Amino acid sequence: MRILLRLLGFLWPFRWRVALATSLGILTIVGNVGLLATAAYVISAAAVVAYLSMLAVPVYLVRFFSILRALSRYTERVVSHDATFRLLTNLRTWFYGALEPLAPARLWRYRSGDLLARIVKDVGELENLYLRAVSPVVVALLCSLLAFALFSLFDAFIALVVLAFLVSCGVGVPLIVERLSRGVGRRQIALRAELEARLVEDIQGVRDVLAFGREEAERREISALDRKLGKSQRKMALVSGLQASLTDLLMNLCLVAVLVLAVPLVAAGDVSGVYLALLALVALGSFEAVAPLGEAFRFMGRSLQAGERLFELVDAEPEVSDPPETRPVPDHPLLEFDGVSFRYAADEPPALEEVSFRIEPGGRVAVVGPSGSGKSTLVNLILRFWDPTGGEVRLGGHDLREYAQADLREKIGVVSQETHVFGDTLRANLLLAAPDAGEDELRDALERARLSETVGRLPRGLDTYVGEQGARLSGGERQRLAVARAFLGGAPVLVLDEPTANLDVLTERELLAALRELMRGRTTLMMTHRLVEMEEMDEILVLSGGRIVERGTHEELVGAGGLYRRMFEVQRGMLSAT
Numbered sequence: 001m002r003i004l005l006r007l008l009g010f011l012w013p014f015r016w017r018v019a020l021a022t023s024l025g026i027l028t029i030v031g032n033v034g035l036l037a038t039a040a041y042v043i044s045a046a047a048v049v050a051y052l053s054m055l056a057v058p059v060y061l062v063r064f065f066s067i068l069r070a071l072s073r074y075t076e077r078v079v080s081h082d083a084t085f086r087l088l089t090n091l092r093t094w095f096y097g098a099l100e101p102l103a104p105a106r107l108w109r110y111r112s113g114d115l116l117a118r119i120v121k122d123v124g125e126l127e128n129l130y131l132r133a134v135s136p137v138v139v140a141l142l143c144s145l146l147a148f149a150l151f152s153l154f155d156a157f158i159a160l161v162v163l164a165f166l167v168s169c170g171v172g173v174p175l176i177v178e179r180l181s182r183g184v185g186r187r188q189i190a191l192r193a194e195l196e197a198r199l200v201e202d203i204q205g206v207r208d209v210l211a212f213g214r215e216e217a218e219r220r221e222i223s224a225l226d227r228k229l230g231k232s233q234r235k236m237a238l239v240s241g242l243q244a245s246l247t248d249l250l251m252n253l254c255l256v257a258v259l260v261l262a263v264p265l266v267a268a269g270d271v272s273g274v275y276l277a278l279l280a281l282v283a284l285g286s287f288e289a290v291a292p293l294g295e296a297f298r299f300m301g302r303s304l305q306a307g308e309r310l311f312e313l314v315d316a317e318p319e320v321s322d323p324p325e326t327r328p329v330p331d332h333p334l335l336e337f338d339g340v341s342f343r344y345a346a347d348e349p350p351a352l353e354e355v356s357f358r359i360e361p362g363g364r365v366a367v368v369g370p371s372g373s374g375k376s377t378l379v380n381l382i383l384r385f386w387d388p389t390g391g392e393v394r395l396g397g398h399d400l401r402e403y404a405q406a407d408l409r410e411k412i413g414v415v416s417q418e419t420h421v422f423g424d425t426l427r428a429n430l431l432l433a434a435p436d437a438g439e440d441e442l443r444d445a446l447e448r449a450r451l452s453e454t455v456g457r458l459p460r461g462l463d464t465y466v467g468e469q470g471a472r473l474s475g476g477e478r479q480r481l482a483v484a485r486a487f488l489g490g491a492p493v494l495v496l497d498e499p500t501a502n503l504d505v506l507t508e509r510e511l512l513a514a515l516r517e518l519m520r521g522r523t524t525l526m527m528t529h530r531l532v533e534m535e536e537m538d539e540i541l542v543l544s545g546g547r548i549v550e551r552g553t554h555e556e557l558v559g560a561g562g563l564y565r566r567m568f569e570v571q572r573g574m575l576s577a578t
C-alpha cells in the first residue's frame with residue numbers, strides 16, 4: 001500500500017490532465033450507454049408509434065451519442081497516454097538523478113544489466129499502473145452509480161441487482177485476479193531483470209565466453225532462465241483468460257437477470273414494453289466501465305514490484321554527501337593525507353592504515369606497491385567516492401568534506417588504467433571534459449596528448465565514430481584520449497592511477513611523454529607498480545597491505561635495499577630479458 005501511494009504521488013503534477021482523462025472516460029461510457037439506450041428505444045418504439053417522425057428527437061440522440069462516444073474515447077486515449085508518457089519521462093530523469101550520487105560506492109554490487117532493466121523496463125512497467133489503475137477506477141465508480149440511478153427510475157430492485165453485478169465485476173474479479181497474479185507478476189519482473197543482467201554480461205564478455213568455450217553452457221543457462229520466464233508468462237496468460245471469461249460471464253448473467261426481472265413488470269403493465277430492450281442493453285453497456293478493472297489489477301503486482309525495485313535504489317543513503325555550507329576549492333592546492341585509515345565495510349579488513357603524506361602545489365608524489373596494496377583506494381578517497389574511516393584528506397588545508405563534491409571533482413583530473421570511451425565520435429568523447437571547447441582547443445589538447453597523428457589517419461578525423469568502449473582505438477590511443485581530456489579539463493590536481501598498466505614498453509614511453517607535459521605545474525599523485533621515471537618524483541611512497549612501509553626519493557629507496565629496491569631489480573631484470 002505504501003509503495004502504491006508513493007507511486008501515485010508522482011501523479012500530482014499531472015492532476016489536471018488526469019482529471020481531464022477521467023472526465024473524458026465518463027463521457028465515453030455515457031456516450032456508450034446513451035447510444036445503446038436510445039437505439040434500443042428507437043427500434044422498440046418504431047414498432048408501436050403511428051408516425052416515424054415522432055421519433056425524430058431519439059434518432060438525433062442516437063447520432064449525438066455515437067459521435068460523443070467516438071470523440072470522447074479518442075481524446076481520452078490521447079490525454080491519458082500523453083499524461084502517462086510525460087510522467088514516465090519525469091520518472092526516468094528522477095531515477096537517473098537519484099542514481100548519480102550513489103555511484104560508485106553504492107552501485108558496485110549491482111549488475112549493469114539490472115540497473116538498465118530498472119531504468120528502462122521497470123519505469124516502463126509503471127505505464128500499466130498509471131494508465132489502467134487511476135482514472136479507470138474513478139470512471140467505474142461514477143458510471144456504476146449513474147447506471148444505478150438510471151435503473152432506479154424503472155425499478156429499485158433491478159437497480160440493486162445490476163449494481164451487485166457491476167460490483168462483482170469491478171471489485172470481485174479484480175480481487176481474484178490480483179490474488180492469482182500477485183506472485184506471478186513479481187516473479188516475472190525478477191526473472192526479466194535476471195535475464196537482462198545475464199545477457200548484458202554475456203555480450204560485454206563475449207570474447208572471454210568464446211575463448212573459454214563457455215558459449216554452450218551460457219546458452220543453456222540463458223534458455224533455462226528464458227523457460228522460467230515463459231512459464232510465468234503462461235501463468236499470467238491463464239489469469240488473463242480467466243479474468244476475461246469471468247467478466248463476460250457476469251455481464252451476460254446480468255443481462256439475463258435484468259430480462260427475468262423486467263419481463264413480469266412489462267407484463268403487469270408497470271413498465272412500458274418499449275423500454276425492455278433499453279434496460280437490457282443499458283445493463284450490457286454499463287459493463288464497459290467496470291471491465292478494465294480486472295486488467296488493472298492483473299498488472300498491479302508487476303507495477304508494485306517495479307516500484308519497489310526503483311525505491312530500493314532511490315532510498316539508499318549516498319555514501320558521501322555535501323555539507324550544508326561549502327567552500328570554494330583553491331586553484332593551486334596542497335594535497336594532504338593525515339593519518340588516513342579506511343575499510344570498505346565494517347566486516348572487511350582495512351584497505352588503508354594510518355597513511356600520511358603531502359604534495360605541495362605543483363609537486364609530484366608516486367605511490368608504488370603490489371596489487372591489492374590500496375593504491376586505487378587512495379584515488380577513491382581523493383575523489384571522495386568514499387570518506388576515510390579515520391584521519392583526514394585535505395586539499396588547500398581543508399578537509400575534503402568541506403567542499404561540494406562537484407566543485408572538488410572539477411579540480412581533479414584523472415587518468416586511470418581503464419579509460420571509459422563512449423560509443424560516440426572522438427569529438428564527443430573529448431567534449432565530455434570541456435563541453436564548450438572550440439576547435440583550436442581540441443586540436444591543441446590532441447597535439448599535447450600526442451594524438452594528432454592518429455586523428456589525422458582516421459577516416460573522418462575528429463568526427464570518426466570510435467565504437468562501443470572505444471573499440472576502434474588501441475589501448476595506448478585510449479589512454480592518450482584520457483590525457484587529452486585532462487588537458488581540456490584543466491584541473492590543477494592530477495591523479496594518475498596506473499595509466500600505463502596495460503601498455504607495452506614502446507606505447508608506455510609515448511604515453512609517458514604526454515603525461516610529463518600534463519604533470520607540468522599540476523599537483524600530481526601517481527599510482528603505479530611500474531617503476532618508470534621515478535627519478536622525476538619528489539617523493540615515492542611504498543604501500544604494502546594498506547600501510548606505507550618505505551618512503552623517500554628514488555635514489556634513497558634504491559640505496560635502502562628494501563621492498564622498493566627488490567621491485568626495481570625484478571623489473572630491470574624483466575626489461576633486460578625482453
Ligand SMILES: Nc1ncnc2c1ncn2[C@@H]1O[C@H](COP(=O)(O)OP(=O)(O)OP(=O)(O)O)[C@@H](O)[C@H]1O
Pocket residue numbers: 108344345348351369370371372373374375376377378529
Ligand atoms: N569496493 C570494494 N569493496 C570491498 N573491498 C574492496 C573494494 N575495492 C577494493 N577493495 C579491497 O581493498 C584492498 C585494496 O584494493 P585496491 O584496489 O585499492 O588495491 P590496488 O593497490 O589499487 O590494487 P591493483 O594494483 O591491483 O589495482 C584490496 O584488498 C581489495 O580487495
